[in-house]
Amino acid sequence: MKRPMPWNEQVDVISSGESSSSDSETGVQNDGFEFKPSIDDFKIPAKEMTAEGTLIKRAEMYQEYMKQIQIPAQRGSVIPFTTWMGLGKSIKQLYGQPLHYLTNILLKQWDQLRFGSVDEYKPLDTVIHPSKAEATVWLVEEIHRRTSSHHHVAKLWLSDPMHEAYVDSIFPQL
16 A cells, blocks of 8 residues: 555654644645645555455445345235246346345255255145245345344355355346
């Protein structure tokens, strides 16, 4: 990071009770050089940002983006589906919006819970009414959009190198 003032020049230190005639509201004058601190002075340059820091920033942006998307109020369709992931895919297509990363992971886990069950090979819409299943997905989606911590999402992304497979492509890449 470039420093606005060379280190080899002497700097006068003023205690809180003193003032200097060379001070101004916009900055400090020193040998013809004016220093104006700005918010950019505190930013980490992109090349110094770690992969973890980048992922946390992406997760924060993702979470903020997902909070802005409204859950559809009008849901009257009966969506046929055989798996939870299939229902999620149909919901995305029908309503034209992404599902949260955590919802996609949960749908995958619900499908895995069926392995070895008596109804494993039955279409899921014959086991659970499609309206109830869709309402459940939207309820879970609302919880994930409104209450999830971007730190938690970033932590999960760090532990899963394939996390992008569950982040819907509607979210823009950085």
